[in-house]
Amino acid sequence: MNVSHRSASASSLQSDAARRARLQLLKRLQHSDQLLDTLITSSDYLSELLPCDAVAATLDGEARGSDPALAPLARHLADTLAAQDGNAPCLIQRLERPVKDLSEVLAIRFDAHHDGWLFWFRKPDASRSLAWRTEDLTQAERLRTDLLELRLTQMQQTVAAQRRWISALGHSLYNPLQSIGMSVGLLHVSGDRNLDLQQHIRDASQRMQALIRRTLEVNRLHEGERINLSLADCDLSALIHERLIACQPNNDTAQSHLDIPTGMTATLDTSRCSELLDILLNNAFGHRRRGTPVSISLSEADRMLCLQVANQTSEQNLPLNTLFNPHSHAEGPLHRSGLGISLYLAREIARAHGGSLQAEQNEETLCFVCCLPRAIN
Template sequence: MHLEKNQTKVLIVDDLPENLLALRKVLEQSDRTIFQANSGEEALSLLLEHDFALAILDVMMPDMDGFELAELMRGTEKTRNVPIVFVSAGGRELNLAFKGYETGAVDFLHKPLDVGAVQSKVNVFVALHRERNEVKRQVAALEASRRELRATQAELERSLKMRDEFMSMIAHELRTPLNTLFLEVQIRGVQLDHGNMDVFNEETMRKMVARDRRQIQSMIRLINDMVDVSRIRSGKLSLRRVQSELSSLLVRIVGDLAHHAAAAGGTIEVHAPDAIHGVWDEFRLEQIIINLLTNALRYGGGKPIRVTLAIVGEHAHIVVQDQGMGIALADQQRIFEPFEQAETYDVRDGLGLGLYIARQLAKSHGGSLNVDSDPGNGAAFHLVLPCNQYEAGDMDT
């Protein structure tokens, strides 16, 4: 039986086919579907399968009469609230109507039926059923809207919290190098005011310049990170791909970071036996690798860091392995989100943007960046890059 989406269902039950046919003709309308059953068992099966606006039951049926069917309906959760109208050819003196109302019927009709009265009563129950369904739909829609509103409110609160934390972190991260520079300027000013020019010898000046450079570079790095995050989120990050060779790039980067490793009390070992060529943005690759290495130096506990390079199929695999405190499983995806750091890190360092930017840069190359770690056993960051996905000079946004 083909049912229209908004059709209302009415069940008629009688053991005589001619009665079913006659009642069906009385009740049929374009906005409803009439289901019929010639026994109580068949009616129960239909009642458990469909949502009926009304069930019209003949009282006198073999095996299971209308009253017994009504009792079963009232004892089942799905059918408990289906309105029941009894129909009987029995005389009024048998007091069947009273028994019908006792079983929970909403009406009792005697045969021969008054066609107009039957149609009017059925129309009322069909209308009530539609109104109930519409109320249910509106309640469900209202609850869905409330859930959506609560989710939106929670997201807004989270965004506001992130904004406040971001502004606080920016202030903190900028304040440190700015305070250092400000103090340096004050000290130099005092020396100049007192005419102590002897303190500005070559060695002292070199140390001053080195300190100034470190503080300025720290602020530039912070600003660059914020710019990169803005470009990534707006889809405006561009790559300039050129033919590159990874092995020599790794060796150069590790060489540049040698003094940082020494200052941290550790070393960086490179294992890149083969030259691996591909088409990448060298500046962005250097950004990723420097981020991973400085991260390893920061949390590696002063132990050796191992960098390996290998080719697997058409992909270059770079692994940066440290021997530090490791990263808990619960943190291993969170650390790649902006402004996040692992809970196991005792001291917050920076804005927590580095790994987020590094992963996004890897993705922009068609690659990936993931971490493998057990707490207490260090962390291994795996950078995977396709070797020849683009032609040199291609741009991405």
């Protein structure tokens, strides 16, 4: 057997060994819920996949290394390489100050959102013209692709489990709350204070039931369901006045500013539009600056009915792009009171009608603009 044949045979054996190591590693990772720890305890597979002297990894702000001294280095490298070119499949780095004689680094980023990096380390070798060969980069890129797919699958499973948990929790809470609301009406009370307490319990129970209903519906929408509409002719002008009476606080001293022409009709789902109006009106009354009125107007343009609900706010530069995101962690009074779910649902109701809902801010005025077609095609 000549030299070229021996070289090809050795290369083939190395490739087969690397492939087996990669498959064994992935099998271990698929059956583990601690990816970072499993990567490091599988350092033998990583070394067989890509010959090296040590390995390290980072994920979710934590770091592990086959040598504990490599953990701080891994965190530093993750920050440095992400700032340089975190989107490259493989990154090569030479350490100016070797750690335990390790100076050559090959890195892959397998989870950009959770700071997921894997590092191979080598000691300098005078017999090698290059620290990392083309074959090394190829194996690293293959593993990166496998890890990306694994992380995507894990995240999809996590999201599905969370939605099942939300659904189970919502149904578990809804039944006892419904019982509380029904039981309050059976209590025999006397005196204005007791009557007020009874009404307070009833109102709180109804608000909690509404929030649970909306949470469950948002959960279903995220699973791909659509909002079903029962369309009929609707006097939107009259409906706005009706919902305004229901939503306006009893002790409200600031009169609402109304510009609502009579007889503005459209083909709508009256129940769903009532829910949309309640969300917008409760939002305006609940988050206006104390003592200021809420402005409500209705107009028509291009066969669309445009409703505007505005209130004065002390919060400037609100993150309008996240107001309708039920999972947003943005700061501010709207998010602290959990209105992301309600506003998200209101927008989906408008979209189901073929319309739109958006937020605008002009200095201290926050305005929600809802446009609905007079007739749905």
